[in-house]
Amino acid sequence: MQEFLQQLVNGLVWGSAYALIALGYTMVYGILRLINFAHGDVYMMGAYSALFISGWLTAAGAPVAHSPVWAMVAMLGAMAAAGLLGFFIERLAYRPLRTAPRLTLLITAIGVSLFLQNIAQLAFGSEPRSFPELIASSTILQVGSVTLSNQQAIIIAVSVILALALQVIVHRTSIGRAMRAVSYDREAAALMGISVNRVISFTFVLGSALAAAAATLIALNNPLVTPTMGVQPGLKAFVAAVLGGIGNIYGAMAGGLVMGVAEVMIVGYGSSGYRDGIVFAILIIVLLVRPTGLFGSPVTERA
Amino acid sequence: MLRINDLHVYYGAIYAVRGVTLEVGPSEIVTLIGSNGAGKSTILRTISGLQRPRSGSITLNGTELTRMEPDAIVRAGVCQVPEGRHVFANLTVRENLELGGYTLARPSDRQEAIERVLERFPRLRERLKQYAGTLSGGEQQMLAIGRALMARPRVLLLDEPSLGLAPQLVHDIFAIIREINQQGTAVLLVEQNAHMALGIAARGYVLETGSVVLADAAHNLLNNPEVRRAYLGE
Ligand SMILES: Nc1ncnc2c1ncn2[C@@H]1O[C@H](COP(=O)(O)OP(=O)(O)OP(=O)(O)O)[C@@H](O)[C@H]1O
Ligand SMILES: [Mg+2]
Numbered sequence: 001m002q003e004f005l006q007q008l009v010n011g012l013v014w015g016s017a018y019a020l021i022a023l024g025y026t027m028v029y030g031i032l033r034l035i036n037f038a039h040g041d042v043y044m045m046g047a048y049s050a051l052f053i054s055g056w057l058t059a060a061g062a063p064v065a066h067s068p069v070w071a072m073v074a075m076l077g078a079m080a081a082a083g084l085l086g087f088f089i090e091r092l093a094y095r096p097l098r099t100a101p102r103l104t105l106l107i108t109a110i111g112v113s114l115f116l117q118n119i120a121q122l123a124f125g126s127e128p129r130s131f132p133e134l135i136a137s138s139t140i141l142q143v144g145s146v147t148l149s150n151q152q153a154i155i156i157a158v159s160v161i162l163a164l165a166l167q168v169i170v171h172r173t174s175i176g177r178a179m180r181a182v183s184y185d186r187e188a189a190a191l192m193g194i195s196v197n198r199v200i201s202f203t204f205v206l207g208s209a210l211a212a213a214a215a216t217l218i219a220l221n222n223p224l225v226t227p228t229m230g231v232q233p234g235l236k237a238f239v240a241a242v243l244g245g246i247g248n249i250y251g252a253m254a255g256g257l258v259m260g261v262a263e264v265m266i267v268g269y270g271s272s273g274y275r276d277g278i279v280f281a282i283l284i285i286v287l288l289v290r291p292t293g294l295f296g297s298p299v300t301e302r303a
Numbered sequence: 304m305l306r307i308n309d310l311h312v313y314y315g316a317i318y319a320v321r322g323v324t325l326e327v328g329p330s331e332i333v334t335l336i337g338s339n340g341a342g343k344s345t346i347l348r349t350i351s352g353l354q355r356p357r358s359g360s361i362t363l364n365g366t367e368l369t370r371m372e373p374d375a376i377v378r379a380g381v382c383q384v385p386e387g388r389h390v391f392a393n394l395t396v397r398e399n400l401e402l403g404g405y406t407l408a409r410p411s412d413r414q415e416a417i418e419r420v421l422e423r424f425p426r427l428r429e430r431l432k433q434y435a436g437t438l439s440g441g442e443q444q445m446l447a448i449g450r451a452l453m454a455r456p457r458v459l460l461l462d463e464p465s466l467g468l469a470p471q472l473v474h475d476i477f478a479i480i481r482e483i484n485q486q487g488t489a490v491l492l493v494e495q496n497a498h499m500a501l502g503i504a505a506r507g508y509v510l511e512t513g514s515v516v517l518a519d520a521a522h523n524l525l526n527n528p529e530v531r532r533a534y535l536g537e
Contacts, residue, residue: 174401174405177394177398177401177402177405178402178405180391180393180394180398181391181394181402184391184392184393184394185389185391187353187385187389188385188389188390188391189402190351190352190353190372190373190374191351191353191373191377191382191383191385191389191451192377192402192403192405192406192450192454193373193374193377193378193382193405193406193454194374194402194405195372195374196373196374197372
């Protein structure tokens, strides 16, 4: 039982990161009907940004490991950098193809993904790089043999805060209302005087920033950064988004948590060899049993 | 006020609008009638910037709208109630109205505009918190019109507002259109219900396969034997 609870905690930690990444997939899908396969690589770029920012902070003499403020600075900086990257990806790669067939867009997304990985390899090398310690680890909660570290608590807490902030943006602000309108009916939204291009840009910035936040949070626990580090989490978050019903924000959050827990449980009780296989198993099962996902209403296609 | 000059619009190889010239004067109701596929919606979509013309020009009080983005055209004062209403079914009635007022700068302006629209459509007031998808067809049409009025357009484009509505509701909607017009909004009304449309319009254009074949005062069109035969079912 205690082991189970410990696994659950570990699963929720990964799950919150997947949830944050899944939000980007699901929002972009909701608005463009595009599976943005480059999203995992935006996560990777977010990790490098956080790495460099915390490196500069350390070099500048900031007591990085001793105050969560600096981790926060690194995270916000990485979010800004990834947001900018997301903005340019949409602007340069996807916007010119706005009226092209969907398949063209999908292939372009895969191209952008490979491009980002190669750029990262060229610029940062293929050797893993390691984060400085952002927050010194300590156990803040222990029940029996179940422990919760401060890092784990921060990952979960910050994810929850960001998810709530996103809810507020989507449901309580004018731009959020515009996002929902564009995703429901792009032309009708344009007739309201909404700049569809601006809403799409905003969506990419938001999703990319959340991916960078996830990358920084995960780095607290797993400090190694490589050019291909985005592939697996990207894939899992994508499946999480499908699991929750792609296009559905609550679904992405729930799907992320389920993915994280399922993965950790499989590794804990099964074999770590299945760790990455589980994602495909879940994907296939969802597509067979409930293609619209747990929370999805069928995606309505409009002419 | 709104002036369309020699407009040509294609969908790929389909030549949908073939050199249309028409005009809507300030505080005038002008109707555009024609059978299915004549190109009426295409003209409205092109005015709103949803469709790019091959050539021709669209101006509002001399300002060129032709290459503007749809949102800029709304801000210039041209709003459209599209064919089939296209309310945001997954949003509440209030949210739909707020979206109609998207171009209004301040939330207080938006609130004021909502009040103004609710005065015209009291039935929407009881439904503010309901999802637009749960409204009846007539209520959705009222919402679609109310939403378009939020931004206080100078020209209102209406694409078949009577489509699929019971006769009594059609009557109500036309009365409302006339009222909106009397308060100073120019209206370009696309209709298949030629009788009703010509009844409230000052002038009308008859469109056939992308071209204007007749343009005249509404009462002349009502008495035109060809129009009576082709569009008034006589
Ligand atoms: N998206 C499109 N792609 C290709 N052809 C189109 C498209 N939309 C309309 N058309 C064609 O353009 C022509 C004009 O269509 P349009 O919708 O403007 O007619 P309409 O007068 O509004 O008809 P209705 O009374 O049925 O609404 C038709 O031949 C139609 O088939
Ligand atoms: Mg039409």
